Structures are given as structure tokens and as C-alpha cells.
């Protein structure tokens with residue numbers, strides 16, 4: 001964890017952020033009632049639970065993680081939070097996502113697509129092509145770089161942003177935010193991408 005992250009964690013405990021700011025942030029990035037959200041690499045499901053509260057009973061949050069040890073507690077967590085709209089999507093890792101084409105409104109890709117988990121650009125591209133497949137034509141890919149940004153590997157972040165563009169996504173927004181990263185409150189950037197069309201060819 002960077003010095004900056006430690007300082008921020010002391011200033012602002014995760015509980016306070018979760019209570020007061022988390023939902024505001026997810027609404028700001030574009031999550032709405034009734035939507036279908038995929039939390040790719042959801043870990044223990046911090047963002048899954050937050051998104052599920054917003055989409056409500058008319059929506060679904062698909063939670064997907066290759067680490068069974070992390071995701072196993074999610075059904076119990078969602079039950080104790082009174083949520084019945086979280087569905088676990090089985091995976092053995094890699095790029096495959098067992099969801100139909102264009103079936104998801106918002107993808108959360110938070111602290112997953114970097115060299116810690118995917119050292120080869122080719123692995124990252126396979127994931128991006130699969131995310132492109134499952135995202136609706138007007139859907140949103142919300143990307144938080146996580147470790148490359150937190151640990152100041154700016155060249156890696158630049159390469160990953162290029163890979164996302166090469167996978168036919170178009171950058172719509174980049175916002176400095178306060179968010180939760182591995183249980184600590186940190187400053188980071190959230191990038192919003194849409195599918196590239198002939199109208200937004202940026």
C-alpha cells in the first residue's frame with residue numbers, strides 16, 4: 001500500500017465511506033435502479049453489494065471471481081444484507097464469461113486488469129473482448145485501475161488504457177474519486193468507457 005493510501009485510511013475509516021459515500025459514488029458512475037451489472041473480479045463483493053442495493057429487486061448483479069475462497073461468503077453476505085438480486089457466475093478464471101451477448105448494462109472492472117493477475121497483454125485483451133461481447137450496445141465499462149495507479153506504475157496504466165481502446169471501447173470520462181481499495185480508503189481514478197460506434201470514434 002502506498003504512503004498516500006495509508007494516510008487516507010487513517011483519516012477516513014472504510015465504515016464511514018461505506019455508509020456515507022459509496023452509494024453516491026456508484027450512482028455517479030452511472031449505476032441505476034433496474035440495471036444488470038457484472039462485477040468482474042468481484043473479490044469479496046464490496047462493490048457487488050453496493051451495486052445490488054442500487055439496482056434493487058428489478059435488477060441483477062452478477063458476481064464473478066476465480067478465487068472461490070473470496071466469493072464463497074457472498075451468498076451469506078447478501079442474505080444478511082437482505083439482498084436477493086446477486087447471482088454468482090461460475091468461472092475458472094481466464095476470459096470466459098458465462099453470460100449471453102449484450103446482456104449487461106454496466107461492467108465493474110475494479111482492480112483486476114493489471115499485471116498482478118494478468119501479466120501478459122494478450123490475457124488482458126482476451127478478457128476485454130469477452131467484456132465487449134457481454135456489454136449492451138449502450139452499456140458502460142467502469143474501470144478502476146487499482147494497483148498500477150496506487151503503486152504509481154504509470155507506464156503500465158497507459159498501456160492498459162491503450163489495450164482497452166484497442167478492444168473497441170471509447171473513453172467517455174475520467175474522474176478523480178475517493179474509493180475503497182482492499183479495505184482502505186484511497187484516492188484513484190475511475191474511467192468510464194462505452195463501446196465504440198461510428199458516432200463516438202474517440
Ligand SMILES: C[S@@+](CC[C@H](N)C(=O)[O-])C[C@H]1O[C@@H](n2cnc3c(N)ncnc32)[C@H](O)[C@@H]1O
Nearest residue numbers: 041042043046065066067093094110111112117
Ligand atoms: C484485488 S481484487 C479486487 C476485488 C474487487 N473488484 C474490489 O475492487 O474490491 C481482484 C480480484 O480479481 C479476481 N480476478 C483476477 N482475474 C480474474 C479472472 N480472469 N477471472 C475472474 N476473477 C479474476 C481475483 O481473484 C481477485 O479476487
